[in-house]
Amino acid sequence: MNLPRFADVVVIGAGAVGAACAYFAAQAGLRVAVVDRGPIAGGTSSACEGNILVSDKEAGPELSLAQYSQTLWRGELAEFGHLWEFESKGGLVVSAKPGTQENLTRLAARQRNVGIDVELVDAANLKDYEPHLANGMAGGAFYPQDAQVQPMLAAAHLLRLARGMGATVHTNTKVTSFVRQGDAVTGVVTSQGTIAAPAVVNAAGTWGAAIAELAGVDVPVLPRKGYVMVTEPLPELVRHKVYAAEYVDNVASSYAGLQTSPVVEGTRGGTILIGSSRERVGFEKSVNPLVLAEMANKAIALFPFLADVLALRSYSGFRPYCPDHLPVIGPDPRAPGLWHACGHEGAGIGLSVGTGALIAATLTGTAPAMDLSPFAPERFDSLRQEAHA
Ligand SMILES: Cc1cc2nc3c(=O)[nH]c(=O)nc-3n(C[C@H](O)[C@H](O)[C@H](O)COP(=O)(O)OP(=O)(O)OC[C@H]3O[C@@H](n4cnc5c(N)ncnc54)[C@H](O)[C@@H]3O)c2cc1C
Incomplete structure (x- = not known):
């Protein structure tokens, strides 16, 4: 499809x-034009597990966004749930030690104080x-609101539905610069041409x-x-998303070195997904078998x-991590006309709809x-100024 010359909003x-x-x-x-330098869901959205979790989040702004997103996944988007294999599977967090x-x-x-459904589970x-769980665990907690979608299907169908409302989607279209009027952003220059627009949304994930x-x-x-490791199909052996309680600490940690914690879940297709690892090694793509062995x-x-x-x-994939x-x-007050919707780290599928x-x-x-305000694009400027004061 030809690139439109104008749009109300361009989504990158x-x-x-x-x-x-x-x-x-x-x-x-709004008249929407979506541009991507690659295919639909060719970035981190095709390199993840697609969980929609509340269990792994402390009370605070991210959990509030997760709760808001839950109301949308389960509310106005529920009629489309079958398209992206929405499964309200529930999450079981397990403690090895008292x-x-x-x-x-x-x-x-x-x-629970902020409205999350959670049931503590005795070791017995x-x-x-989970009948096949190891013996000797100290206890756990069950989160019935934890769910899962197939993330590539979610992206593809949301875009298809948007197209049904007039949006246009342009793959293989790389944004190379912005059209500017003074500080204001008034469009994008792409590898396929220019689109003028009073609003541009930076939804470029890890490349934000x-x-x-x-x-x-x-x-x-x-x-x-x-x-993520994927096993041969073994339906019903793992019923929920199951992970060790230490996973929550790893998610919240800012440590740059390798961290692994066990995350195991069955899928509708029968395969079992095994995670998880976190490390900040830039965009280094090579596979390190030692990390996979530790996860296994x-x-x-x-x-x-x-x-x-x-x-x-x-x-493997690269979570879009903010400090x-x-x-x-x-909206970014430093560049009027530019909006940001990026940096969702390990929760961008769950948080996408909110x-x-x-x-x-x-x-x-x-x-x-x-x-x-907790998500404001300019918040890092003031943090940096405080650090230098
Ligand atoms: C191992 C792993 C497991 C994960 N598990 C989960 C999970 O269970 N649940 C969950 O919610 N999240 C999970 N995540 C995180 C989740 O995958 C991301 O937060 C989410 O995919 C981010 O989506 P996005 O649309 O922001 O970014 P992306 O999907 O990366 O999309 C960004 C797009 O921007 C495009 N782009 C970049 N630069 C340009 C340019 N110059 N011009 C045009 N287009 C451009 C890219 O091509 C890309 O398609 C996981 C991540 C990893 C790595």
């Missing part, structure tokens, strides 16, 4: 977040949830910093690498039957459903 990035922005902006009546279970109990209490009852730089502003999104050993400690199971393949672990969402709805609200001058 056809991953889950860009697709959700396009969907809600088109629904709000001290870990005490911490998990405190986390669960804080989450863990196998009611590079897009911001094209506009002369700093948004410090960095790659945080992670692997920890998964076997959680589910001993995995020792005899074939891993068919592995893949304060919060995404960047909203982000899209919030972006659409601000694009149309409607009050957003939640306070956007």
Whole structure:
């Protein structure tokens, strides 16, 4: 399809977040053009697990965004759930030691205070949830709201639905610079031509910093690498998303070195997905078998039957990581006309739809459903000034 010369809003990035922005902006009546340098969901949205989690988040702005996103996945988007294989599978967090279970109990209490459904599980009852779990665990917590989607299908169908409302989608179209009028962003220059638009949304995920730089502003999104291993199909052996309680600490940590913690989950197709690893090694793509071995050993400690199971393949991706672990969402006062919707780290699939709805609200001058100040693009400038004061 030819590139339009004008749009009300250009969305850069056809991953889950860009697709959700396009969907809600088109629904709000805006003429939307989505551009991506590659295919639909060719970035991190095709290198992840697609969980929609509340369990792994402390009470705070990210959890509030996760709750808002849950209302959309389960509310107005529920009629499309079958398209992206929405599965309300629930999450089981497991503690190997009594001290870990005490911490998990405190986390669960804080989450319950802000409206999360969570049931503490005694050691004796863990196998009611997961019959093949290792013996000797100290306890756990079950989160019925944790869910999963197939992330590439979610991105593709949100874009298809947006197209049905008038949006256009242009793959193999790389943004190379912005059209400017003074400080203001008034369009994009791409490898296929120029689109004039009063609003441009940077939904370039882990590459959001590079897009911001094209506009002369700093948004410090960095790659945080992670692997996923996929087993042969073994339906029903793992019923939920199951992970060790230490995973929550690793998610929240800013450590740049390698961290692994066991995450094991069954999928509709029968394969079992095994995670997780985190490390900041730039955009280094090579496969390190030692990381995979560490992940496998920890998964076997959680589910001993995995020792005899074939891993068919592995893949890796780069989570879009911000130093304060919060995404960047909203208009950028340093470059009027530029919006950001990037930096969702390991939660961008779950948080995509809430982000899209919030972006659409601000694009149309409607009050957003939640306070956007914790996600402000310019927040890092003031942090940096404080650090230098
Ligand atoms: C191992 C792993 C497991 C994960 N598990 C989960 C999970 O279970 N649940 C969850 O919610 N999240 C998970 N995540 C995180 C999630 O994958 C990301 O947060 C999410 O995919 C980000 O989506 P996005 O649309 O912002 O970015 P992307 O999907 O990366 O899309 C950005 C797009 O921008 C395009 N782009 C970049 N530069 C340009 C340019 N100059 N011009 C045009 N287009 C450009 C890219 O081609 C890309 O398609 C995981 C990540 C990893 C690595």
